Structures are given as structure tokens and as C-alpha cells.
Amino acid sequence: MDAQGPILVAAGLHKRFGALVVLDGVDLAIAAGEAIGIVGPNGAGKTTLLSVLSGAQQPNGGSISFKGGDVTALSAPVRCRLGLARTHQIPRPFSCMTVFENVYVAASQGGGFSRDESYSRVTDSLALCGMLDIANRPAEALGLLDRKRLELARALATGPSLLLLDEIGGGLTDAEASELVETIRELRRRGIGIVWIEHIVHVLLQVAERLICMNAGKIIADGEPASVMANREVVEAYLGGSAP
């Protein structure tokens, strides 16, 4: 893999639901190991962008390449196996399985690791996300916070090169938020690229070296965080929409 070239390139992404245009020509290039924050008012299309990038939803137009190959036509599991993992804004645990088993599925399927390698990936992911002590608990017994942690642990266990995170930090106390920031920093040290959607901007800015603001299906600002936050259009989008 070329460390200089972008790991993911999306060009002209369009997505609509019926008459509602949700992605309206999104262009995006992500360098390997980069940490990008995405902000934008509710309904801007952030989650939809993640779903289209990860293959959960097909775009109505545009193309996506990952690690130099066109993945637009590839299914979500295939993209995951290539190293593109995501979390869900509304957690989707495997309810009847334990925390450990949830993460084991990710390691053994998405990561394609051998049994023993999967075991150590799982424990490593659980340790990073602070879930080792509840590894044997059924996922259905988890509260919202732990469900979000489980989303992260599961995505992590697939051994991704690029991790797409969707509001994993909502509702955290300050202490929990700084724990999460520490975890994400550790992932960066391991060379994993991060795309993180979050409304809590001050948490996001502790990790993101680049910030993207979306509004009404478009990227309206993209660049150095401070300048994006100062951008007039960004300020207006937030004043016009619901405040972050």
C-alpha cells in the first residue's frame, strides 16, 4: 500500500430516499492513518455517508475506491474484510450473544483471523474499550453506553485500516469522554485511520487533525479544524439548523 496516496477516495456520491436528496455530490479523499472529524446539523447526511462508504447502502451515483481498488459494487462484508469498518449510531448488538462472542464474530469473520489470533484480538479490543470485566455478559443486558463501547470493540476487532465512527461519544461524562479520546489516540498510534462523526466538537477536536462540516447532503467546509469552525457557512448552518 502506498503510504502517500489516499486510502479512500469517494467521488461524486449521490444518495436519495425517494424525493429526499441526502447526499448531493460528496467528494472526499482520506489519507492513510488520517484522523478526520465530521460535524453538521441533524439530517445533514453524515450517517448516510458512512453507510454508503461502508457498503451498507448503495449510492445512486458516484464511486468509492479503497486501497486503490474500486469498491463501489462490493458488499459491506467484503469491504470490511478489506479493512474498512464502521460503528452504528444506534447500536446494533448481537443481543442473544455475549460481549465476547459479539466481538469474536468480528475478529473471525471480518478480520479472518485464526481462532487463537481472534481470541487475542478480541481480548485486546475489549481491553481497549474497557469491557474485559463484562466479556461474558449477554449483549442484551448492556446499557446504552456499553452498547456503544461494544460497537467500537467489534469494529476494532476486524483489524481495520480505516475506522468509521458514528456518534460513539454522545452522553458521556467528562471522565468517560477523555477515556474515549485516549482510546482513539491509541488507535491512531497503531496507524488506524479514523473518520469520526460527533456533535460534541470539543471532544472531537482533541483527536481530529482535519474537520469536515456537512449540511444538506454537501460538504460545506473541509480542512484545518480551527478554520472550519470559523467558516461563515459552517456558523450559519449551525445557527439555521439545530445547535450542536
Place this chain on the structure above:
Amino acid sequence: MNAGLDFRVERWTLASRSAVAGVVAIALALIAGPFVLGPGAMDRLTILFVYVILAAMWNALAGYAGLVSVGQQVFLGLGAYFTIRLADWGLNPFVSMVAAAAIVGIIAVPLSFPMLRLKNGEFAIGMWVLAELAHLLVNLDQLVKGETGTSLISLNAFDAPLRRATIYWLALAAMVALLGALFVLLRSRVGAAIQAIRDNEEAAASVGVRVLTTKRMIFVFAAFGAAMAGALWLATALTFQPKAYFSVNWTAYMIFMVLVGGIGTFEGAILGAVLFFLIETWFGAAGVWYLIGLGATALLFALVLPKGIWGAIESRTGLRLLPVGYRLDIRSLLTKKNGTT
């Protein structure tokens, strides 16, 4: 950060090792059946083996893969039909039974493509429609003589004791092989993926599970198993009347066994089959009331004990006899942590 973490993943316990040893011992003892049992008892046990197969297969599909089908009789009927067909062409009837199950397994592959695109209720009903369709198609074969049916005449070439014993052994072997294969499959990485699909298909896809391929595996396996059961049933009953084999009653029995025993637990399906067998033995003669009783019992269980008898035992005692899951050994972790801090 966590390098050298000391942990152990437990998949067997003393209880489960003993249970598997017990199951193997029972299976071995059952081999002696034909030497010690009378013909009636042997026939009844053969039927029990068929029930265990049917319950385990439906549980695999519904309990583990979340694919609730009310049309599994399609595979049962086709298994019986192809046995008749192959035997009529001159193949040894016992070989025909196994070959018929294999043919049904192969047919299930292309069938899975349209069927697995259906979701939940659509899949359930779609399978029923498929069963009705197969029923009509089978009736087109002159050999079957419409609803009058036909019989597996070539079995009569064997003298009764030998025939009975062979069918018994075949049923026993099929049951042990299918249960064993299912157990191994569910304990493999595929088994965990199957359950993930059941719990949340989209999330499973997002962590790399090839959803359709994985579902197809269990669909075909369950089809093969049901077909084997159909062939065995034919061998004990000798006559093939399409209506009796393509009847939705079969699926009702499977649902009963699995719901009462404990859906989604390996032990539950077996327990349910044994209970169903006992109930049938004692009350089967009661006709309509027997069926009403079955329905009411299943309904009662769904309402009061949604995880069935075994599910209730499991959650009360934590007992796992034939476990397919994973348990991270936390004690070793804590010891380690205490040791280092």
C-alpha cells in the same frame, strides 16, 4: 498496552465433557437395540430418532439462523419421493434413501437463492408455498399415482427382522451424524456468524459476515436433514402418500418440539423431541384432542416459558451440557491484574 495479557477461552466444562461422553455412550448402547428389543419397541425408537432429527434441523434453521420456516415438509416430502423414485429405477432402497437426501440437499442450493431473499414472515410463508408447489409437482409423476400413493415395494425383498434392524441402524446413524455435524458447525466460526445474522443481519454484514452464503449453508444442511428424516419415515411406513408427507403438520410438530424443548439451545431440541415422542405415545390415540392439546401446550410455552424447558433450566442453573458458545476466563485476568498492580 495489553501485551502478554493472560487469558483463557473456555469452550468445554466438566459438565459438558461428561454430557458428550454420556451422549456417545447412549448412542453406542443404542446400537445394540435390534439384539435386545422387540419389533414394536424398535419401530418406536426409529420414530424417536426421526423426531430428534426433525427438531434439531428446525432448531438449526429457526433457533440459530433466525430462519423461521413453516414449509420444511417440502424437504421431508421430497426426501421420501426421491427414495421411491430411485428405488423404482432399481437402486437398492437403503442406498436410495441416502441418495435421495443428497439430491434434496443439492436441490436446496438453487432454491435458497430466491427463498433467502425473503425476509421473516415472507420467508416463512414462502416456504409453505414452496411445499405446496413441490406437492403438486410430485403428483405429476405417474409412479406416485396421485393421492392414492405408492409404496417402497423393493424393501419387501428383505425379510422383516433384517429390514427393521437396518432401518433402525440407519436412523440411529443419521441422527448421530446429523447432530454431530450440527454441533461441530455451531461451534465453528460459522456457528457464531450464523447467530450474529439471527440477532442483527445488518450488523453482521458490517463486521464481515457474508450473510447470504452463511444462511445458505444452514438452509441446505437443514434441507438435507429433513430429507433424510423423510426417507427414514418412508422406510418405516412403507407407503408414500404425497398428502401425508407434504403436510404442514410436520412443521407444526417441529415447532412444538423446539418451542417446548427450548429454541436456540442444542439440548432443547433433543429434549423437545423426546417429550413430543412420549406425549404421542401416551395420547396419540386421542385424535383431534391430541392435536388441540399439542397446540395449546405450544402456545402456553411460547407465552410462559419463551425459551422452553431447557432455556429455563439453563438460566436457573447456568448448566450447559452441549455448549456452542465462548467464555472468557476472567479469573485468570483478575489474578494477572492484581499481580501487576
